[in-house]
Amino acid sequence: MLADGSIIIDYDVPRIFAIDINGKKGPNKWGYDLFSFFSVSNGKSNLTLQGLGYLVEKGGKTTQQMIKSLYDDKK
Numbered sequence: 782m783l784a785d786g787s788i789i790i791d792y793d794v795p796r797i798f799a800i801d802i803n804g805k806k807g808p809n810k811w812g813y814d815l816f817s818f819f820s821v822s823n824g825k826s827n828l829t830l831q832g833l834g835y836l837v838e839k840g841g842k843t844t845q846q847m848i849k850s851l852y853d854d855k856k
Contacts, residue, residue, distance in 0.1 A: 813838065
């Protein structure tokens with residue numbers, strides 16, 4: 782659990798994890814406050830996070846859509 786209440790969920794699958802952006806508060810639904818990522822290494826010490834497009838409940842956003850909307854809101 783992070784200081785802001787977000788929770789990082791580690792899977793048994795290497796390099797795949799999820800983030801619950803509001804912690805234990807609801808709605809706890811994929812595409813609303815739960816988003817999945819995977820990490821990609823370029824062979825050096827750099828690590829890139831990429832959003833996964835599955836695990837989205839009806840009406841929710843993919844991880845890519847969520848990231849894009851956060852980016853667009855900051856413009």
